[in-house]
Amino acid sequence: MTIHIGQGSMVQGDEKKVSTDQGELVLDGGFVVPETNSFGQTFRDYAAESERKKSVEEFYRMNHIHQTYEFVKGMREEYGKLDRAEMSIWECCELLNEFVDESDPDLDEPQIEHLLQTAEAIRKDYPDEDWLHLTGLIHDLGKVLLHPTFGQLPQWAVVGDTFPVGCAYDKSIVHYQYCKENPDYNNPAYNTKLGLYSEGCGLDKVLMSWGHDDYMYLVAKENKTTLPSAALFIIRYHSFYPLHKCGAYTHLMNEEDMENLKWLKIFNKYDLYSKSKVRIDVEKVKPYYLSLIEKYFPSKLRW
Secondary structure: OEEEEOOOEEEEOOOOOEEOOOOOEEOHHHOEEOOOOOOOOOOOOOOOOOOOHHHHHHHHHHHHHHOOHHHHHHHHHHHOOOOOOEEOHHHHHHHHHHOOOOOOOOOOOOHHHHHHHHHHHHHHHOOOOHHHHHHHHHOOHHHHHHOHHHOOOOHHHOOOOOOEOOOOOOOOOOOHHHHHHOHHHHOOOOOOOOOOOOOOOOHHHOOEOOOHHHHHHHHHHHOOOOOOHHHHHHHHHOOOHHHHOOOOOHHHOOHHHHHHHHHHHHHHHHHHHOOOOOOOOHHHHHHHHHHHHHHHOOOOEEO
């Protein structure tokens, strides 16, 4: 497929998968997809028995119970003030070294490892799309919400798959059964297919469960990033797996969303499948990413 973004930028790529002798799959661009995650299970297998299964399920139970429409509105209003800190993008990357994502069944490494794995995998296959490399680096920076400076929010309010609030929950949501314990589940204002929204209204009109995605989107937008709209879409919806994996909630999308979704699906392959125990030489790649940060962001950002 050919995808056009902004001023004539395009990426060539198709969705084909090709078997290799090593029992792996090759996606467009030459990216090699491992068959198992760092724990030896298939990716995003929430039923697989592993050391992390129980903690991941408990995480989603708490997430689905507490992510109400009113909770999301309150968090967006509070954190949208961007009055918690002032720091550079790279300083934020280093801050994330302290955290491991409890919702992720595929990885237990510090976050900066995943950021660089994602960015470097994209860089290899799409060398001319520097905005996409930087998006890979920064897409999870909103996880600084876990830090004491940002209120040390519980993980269920920061990480995990996201979903719309203010309308009916789709059964494709991971551990959907716990959505039934959310107060909004039985609220007639929220529990229909459209709920508070209208057909084709656009995802920018839809409130998503609160977490690092929406927070980093707000940080980037309000600090006047010059990244293209596709990058902001990726940042805001990369955890929206019911949409980009299962095709749910497309009735809320507009034409711009549909175009940007093409980029998100490309990005997701690298976000998900680049997770591994392979270490990145941070000091070696740091100058390149600092140059991209300077190109697309101010030196200091409000967080």
